Structure formats: C-alpha cells, structure tokens
Amino acid sequence: MKTKQIFKGRVVTLNLETVTLPNGATVELEVIHHPGAAAVVPMKENGTVVLIRQYRHAVGGYIYEIPAGKLHPGEDPRDCAMRELEEEVGYRATSLELVTTFFTTPGFTDEVIHIYKGTGLTPGTQKLGGDEVLDIVEILLEKAIDQIQDGTIRDGKTIVGLQSVYLRDRSG
Amino acid sequence: MKTKQIFKGRVVTLNLETVTLPNGATVELEVIHHPGAAAVVPMKENGTVVLIRQYRHAVGGYIYEIPAGKLHPGEDPRDCAMRELEEEVGYRATSLELVTTFFTTPGFTDEVIHIYKGTGLTPGTQKLGGDEVLDIVEILLEKAIDQIQDGTIRDGKTIVGLQSVYLRDRSG
Numbered sequence: 001m002k003t004k005q006i007f008k009g010r011v012v013t014l015n016l017e018t019v020t021l022p023n024g025a026t027v028e029l030e031v032i033h034h035p036g037a038a039a040v041v042p043m044k045e046n047g048t049v050v051l052i053r054q055y056r057h058a059v060g061g062y063i064y065e066i067p068a069g070k071l072h073p074g075e076d077p078r079d080c081a082m083r084e085l086e087e088e089v090g091y092r093a094t095s096l097e098l099v100t101t102f103f104t105t106p107g108f109t110d111e112v113i114h115i116y117k118g119t120g121l122t123p124g125t126q127k128l129g130g131d132e133v134l135d136i137v138e139i140l141l142e143k144a145i146d147q148i149q150d151g152t153i154r155d156g157k158t159i160v161g162l163q164s165v166y167l168r169d170r171s172g
Numbered sequence: 173m174k175t176k177q178i179f180k181g182r183v184v185t186l187n188l189e190t191v192t193l194p195n196g197a198t199v200e201l202e203v204i205h206h207p208g209a210a211a212v213v214p215m216k217e218n219g220t221v222v223l224i225r226q227y228r229h230a231v232g233g234y235i236y237e238i239p240a241g242k243l244h245p246g247e248d249p250r251d252c253a254m255r256e257l258e259e260e261v262g263y264r265a266t267s268l269e270l271v272t273t274f275f276t277t278p279g280f281t282d283e284v285i286h287i288y289k290g291t292g293l294t295p296g297t298q299k300l301g302g303d304e305v306l307d308i309v310e311i312l313l314e315k316a317i318d319q320i321q322d323g324t325i326r327d328g329k330t331i332v333g334l335q336s337v338y339l340r341d342r343s344g
Contacts, residue, residue: 007178007186009202011280014179014186019229027303030181031230032204034280057191058203059278070279102326105276105283106228106235107242108183108206113277131199145339154274156328163335167317 011035011070012109034111038080039068040118041099041161042091049141049162050089050121051153055133064137064153066161068113077101077114086124089136094120099164104156115161117168141166183207183242184281206283210252211240212290213271213333214263221313221334222261222293223325227305236309236325238333240285249273249286258296261308266292271336276328287333289340313338 002018013033020026042050053062069084071077078096086092096116104111128134139147144162147153153162174190185205192198214222225234241256243249250268258264268288276283300306311319316334319325325334 009188011202012186012204014184016181017229021229021303021305022227023302023305025302029229030183032184032280037279055194056275056278057189057193057201058280058282059275060282063275063278065278100320100326100331101323102328102331103228103231103235104328105281105285106231106237106327107209108204108230109277110230110232111277130195130197131193133193133195148272148336149340151273154272155278156274156276156332159272159274159336160328160331163339164320164331167335167339168321 030108032109034109035073036071036077036112036114037068038071038077038084038114038116039066039157039161040081040085040093040096040116041066041165042085042089042093042118042121043141043165044121047140047142048138049144050091051137051139051144051158052088052134053137063155064147064158065155066158068157078116081114081116085118087127088132088134090124090126091121092124093118094122099161099168102160113157115157115164117165202280204281206281207245208243208249208284208286209240210243210249210256210286210288211238211329211333212253212257212265212268212288213238213337214257214261214265214290214293215313215337216293216310219312219314220310221316222263223309223311223316223330224260224306225309235327236319236330237327238330240329250288253286253288253290257290259299260304260306262296262298263293264296265290266294271333271340274332285329287329287336289337
C-alpha cells in the first residue's frame with residue numbers, strides 16, 4: 001500500500017491510499033482516519049432516555065443525539081463514554097454495558113463508535129466545551145423510537161444506540 | 173463563514189470552515205462534504221433479506237452491508253437505490269418505500285444516506301464495478317437482527333436499515 005497524506009487536522013487525517021483489492025485491481029482511495037468515539041444511551045429507571053439537542057455546523061442546524069465524544073489517544077472507550085456522559089448531560093452512570101461497536105460510514109472512513117447503555121444515573125457536573133452548544137431533552141425510549149420513524153431523530157449513532165437498547169430490552 | 177478548501181477528490185471534499193456558533197464562539201471546523209448515498213433493505217416474501225459481504229479497505233476487511241451507492245449529481249435517491257440494488261445484488265424491486273434519511277456522522281461530515289425497503293424482488297443483472305469486491309448473503313431478517321447484537325453486522329447504515337424495517341414491520 002502506498003499512502004500520501006493530504007491533511008492532518010485536530011480531528012481527521014485525509015490520505016490518498018493506493019491499494020490492491022482482493023480481486024487484483026489496484027485503486028487509489030480517499031480515506032479519512034478518525035480516532036474513534038464513544039457514546040452512551042443514558043437510561044433512567046422509569047424508561048426515560050437522556051438525549052441532547054446539539055448544534056452541528058456540518059449538517060446545518062440542531063439535531064438530536066445521544067451524548068458522545070472522541071477518544072483521547074490511548075483512552076479506554078468506557079472511560080471516554082463516562083466522561084462525555086457527565087460533561088455533556090451532567091449525569092454519572094453506575095453501570096455502563098457495551099451495546100455495540102460499529103463503523104459509521106466505512107466507504108471512506110475508519111471511524112468506529114462504541115455505544116454503551118448507561119444505567120444507575122446519579123447527578124454529576126455538566127461541563128460544556130466552548131464549541132458545544134446543546135440542550136438536554138429527556139423522553140421515554142418508546143417515544144424516541146417513534147421519533148426515529150417520523151424523522152425527528154436523524155443521527156446515525158443515536159438511531160443505532162436507541163434501537164439496539166430497545167430491541168435488547170424487549171428480547172431479554 | 174470563511175471556507176478554505178483543502179482537497180477536492182472524487183468522493184470527498186475537505187474544507188476548513190470558520191463559523192460563529194449560536195453561543196457566539198468562533199471556531200474552525202474540519203468538514204468533509206459528501207454527495208450523499210442511497211441504500212436498500214431488499215426483502216423477499218419469506219422474510220429473507222439480501223445482504224452483501226463487501227471488502228472495505230478503510231476498515232481493513234470484509235463487512236456485511238445492505239446494497240448502497242453514492243448519488244450521482246442531481247440524482248433522485250430512489251433512482252440511485254434502484255440502480256445500486258440491481259448492480260450490486262442483481263435484483264430489481266417492484267416497490268421502494270423510504271424508511272429513513274439519516275446523517276452518518278454529523279460531527280465532521282454532511283453525508284446523508286436515504287434507506288429504502290425494497291419488495292417485490294425480481295431477477296435483474298448484477299454489474300459490479302472494478303473496485304467492488306463482494307458476495308451475496310441471504311438470511312432471515314430475524315437472524316440479521318441477532319447478528320447485529322452479536323457483533324457480526326457492524327456497518328452503521330446496515331444496522332439502521334435492518335432495525336428500522338424490523339421495528340416497522342412489528343409495529344404494524
């Protein structure tokens with residue numbers, strides 16, 4: 001494989017990578033390398049999930065999300081999930097259970113997101129970064145599932161996390 | 173907003189965009205612009221879904237996916253979905269029903285994927301590009317849902333599509 005680095009930023013690295021595929025073809029691919037991220041589906045005992053409504057410049061406005069953040073170098077995804085949960089929504093979780101680890105969009109990036117179900121929530125201290133603009137929204141998980149179907153919730157990791165927790169809880 | 177284009181490739185465009193957030197902070201963001209994509213959950217009448225096992229260099233190997241492809245400039249996502257369904261798995265769909273339109277990873281890209289449920293499948297003509305390396309895998313939707321939980325299926329759009337179709341069909 002031949003790699004030409006085009007850009008290395010604070011979040012993404014863009015390479016042109018010349019690779020030979022299993023069918024023998026040699027192609028040049030645009031690949032975005034990303035440190036990965038962790039996210040939490042924070043569940044209260046009454047079936048309520050804690051979401052955020054966050055401003056996202058890349059998609060032009062506010063969207064609903066589960067709390068999440070990028071991994072620091074060498075960081076355990078579980079520690080990242082716990083940190084982001086407290087900093088973004090002001091809760092700590094007594095238990096974090098891994099729900100899934102998935103590729104966000106493997107056609108052009110290696111980004112993975114580790115999603116945890118957080119339970120046993122206790123009050124912590126919200127601490128937003130200067131570039132984080134968000135409100136907290138608490139709704140019943142069943143209602144959030146409906147809001148995926150009606151197009152209100154449109155963020156990939158949030159859909160994966162909410163639907164996975166909902167299906168697990170129903171089948172378990 | 174001030175935009176500095178770093179790279180414009182065949183698939184992605186990378187910009188540095190200096191924006192003022194709703195909280196008044198001015199930040200420089202790394203933004204990947206992408207043309208968007210369409211995907212299909214192809215369902216047979218017996219409850220089987222048609223997946224592909226595709227080689228993806230960015231994530232280092234083969235992963236399970238629903239058929240999908242990038243939008244051509246100005247293309248209707250429905251036309252794209254129909255084209256990719258036939259080219260990748262060799263089926264045509266009598267009906268394409270929009271399941272969801274979602275953001276793959278809105279922290280750094282504007283990519284959206286439109287996912288359709290395809291039914292009334294009839295044989296068409298598979299026509300793979302030279303850079304497409306894939307096998308077809310047909311399994312029961314219920315089994316695919318289990319394979320999300322056990323970590324066999326790890327692609328974001330595929331998880332979103334399969335779970336959404338499963339939940340819709342169950343809720344009536």
